[in-house]
Amino acid sequence: MAEATTKERENGVPVPKEGTPEFAAMNKMAKRALPLILIIYTIGVLQQQAFNMIYVNIGEQLGQAGTAPLITSLPGIVLGIVCVVYGALGDFVSLRKMVVLGTSIFVAGSVLGLFGTANIWIVVAARVLQSAGWQVSGSLVLVLVSKYIEKRNRVIWYGIFVAIFRVGAALGVFLGGYMTLIDWRWLFGMGIIAVFFIPVLLKNLPNEHAKGARVDIVGLVLIGAFSGSVTMFFTDKNWFWGTACIVTLVAFVIYINKAANPFITPDILTKPAYALMMVVVFIGYFYAYTISAGANAIGKNVYGMDSSQVSNLLVWGFILAAIVGFTAGPLIKKLGNKISVIVGLGATGCGLLAVAFLIPHGAVLALGVAPCLYYFGQAFVYQPIVDTVAQTVYPEETGRALGFRDQVQVIASSIGGVVFGQIMANGSMSGGSLAGTDSGSASTYANMFTVGGCVVLCALVIFVCASKVIYRGLAGEKTERA
Incomplete structure (x- = not known):
């Protein structure tokens, strides 16, 4: 029925209105599919963290x-790259076809990795395929939840x-070292x-696609x-990539303003609420890739610990994060998104x-x-935040919006990782600190960490100042559409 669904838009699959029989049917399918998709996602996260830990061992x-390092x-x-691509495709194409494509690529990479002892380039190619295929599971979770799960849940x-994610990461860190003692190819085999x-x-994912729409x-x-150019620039610091x-x-901005049906319109990117949230995400996640490397460096150069000892201390944070993820939903619902973002960013910063000021007081x-x-x-x-x-x-645009959110987070974390990585490598800011550390590595x-904490707290200040604009501009608060 026309009144039972949102008005079909030219740039996305129409999403049923919550409370209609159509929505109830999609909701039931989504809840059946999500557990299996989350299992695939867990395997991918585990592999990512494990290979990040043992790639040196494989190279040797x-x-x-x-x-x-490749x-x-x-x-x-x-x-x-693929996080934004899959997010965008989730608004246009059949989710059923997406999962078949992504999972097939993931499994193909897993099979290829079993032959990795022949040549390191096989390992690299296998990990590329696994990453390209695995990310479809993460994107599908966000698309299914944002479109077909009740707003309150x-x-x-x-x-x-x-x-x-945190459980998979903890398992990856824990199992990675043990796999080097057995055979690291078992990590690839898990993906099969x-x-x-x-x-x-296939039975529990929507097969709808946007009528008349073409993939851009x-x-x-x-x-x-x-995305690739930004990542390569901050990895290699090559001006070729800077120019790229x-x-x-520039080409992308011109294109979306001139093209007849771009996959993402300037209207989405220039919504004040969306644009302000992207600023908060960029600044708030600037330190995300540095926490583990920074802690590992502190353990090694300040306390004389090896990586396994540092991991044994850090793993409790992963466990706590997993518990929070599983249990915090009702509290967040009670507090509301605004207060919850404030609490989360405040605790992060x-x-x-706390890491900075507790360095003089011991590793524990x-x-x-x-x-x-x-x-x-x-x-x-x-x-x-999500x-x-x-x-x-609008619901028909959430795949692209969340894909760009992921992209902003990845770019911010990559840039921050390079910036703070250079500080660690160069031993900058080593003359002393507000934390009372001695000159040298401890002060660096x-x-x-003090700068990183202040950066995150800046994101908190921006969010608080912009919250009226953000929550006044939510699409869900607008006049109900036909």
């Missing part, structure tokens, strides 16, 4: 230590999503399990090229400051206790 075993860097670049599912989920997913290949290529960033960004406090506050904040803030971003656009890390 294969006699290609210099090439080994096992993590190239899949990272691919991941940054979305934060609960977002919480489960972030909890699954996903092929058995395809038949069930040009627009997706341009945004993918921009500018050229691809204060956690980083600095690397075991303080990061728990950080990881609590990261887990708590994810749900209300839910807020999803509500700044204390000052670095």
Whole structure:
């Protein structure tokens, strides 16, 4: 019925209105599909974290230590590109076809990785394929929840999503070292399990696609090229990539303003609420890729610990984040998104400051206790931020909006990782700190974490100042559409 669904838009699959029989049917299908998709996502996260931990061991075993970093860097670049591509496709194409394509690529990479002992480039190619295929599961979770789960329950599912990420990450860190003692190819073999989920997913995913809509290949290529160029620039600091960033960004902006049906319109990107949330996400996640590397550096150069000892302290933060993800949904619903974002960003920033100021007081406090506050904040803030971003656009646009949110987070974290990585490598800001550390490495890390905490708290200040504009401009608060 026309009145039972939202008005079909030219740039996305129409989404049934909550409370209608059509929505109820989609809701039931989504709840059947989500657990299986989350299992695939967990396997992918586990593999990502494990290979990030043991790529040096793989390189040494294969006699290609210099090439080994590509096992993590190239899949990272691919991941940054496909997160926005899959998010965009989720608004246009059949989710059923998306899961078949993505899972098939993921399984193909898993099979290829079993032959990785022959050549390191096989390992690199296998990880690239796994990353390209695995991300479809993460994108599908966000698309299904934002479109087909009741509004009041979305934060609960977002919480489960972030909890699954933390559980997978903790398992990856824990299992990675043990796999080097057995055979790291077993990590690849885990991905083959996903092929058995395809038949069930085919029965429980929507097969709708936007009528008359075409996939905007040009627009997706341009945004993918921009994403890859940004990542490569801050990885290699090569001005070729810097120029490519500018050229691809300008080309993308011109294209979406001139094209008849771009996959994402300037209207989405220029919505005040959406644009302000992207600023908060960029600044709030600037330190995300640095926390583990920074803690590892503190353990090694300040306390004389090895990586396994540092992991044993950090893992409690992952466990806490997983618990928060699974249990915080009802509290976030009670507090509301605005207060929850404030709490999450505040805890994240204060956690980083706590690491800095607890360095003089020992490894347990600095690397075991303080990061728990950080990881609590990261887990708590994810749900209300994603839910807020999803509500700044129409339901038919949430795939692209959330895909861009992921992209902004990846770019911000990558840039922050390079900036703070250079500080660690160069030993900058080593002359002393407000935390009372001695000159040298301890002061470098204390000052670095202090700066990181202040950056996150700046995101909090911006959010508080802009919250009236953000929540006044939510698409869900607008006049109900036909």
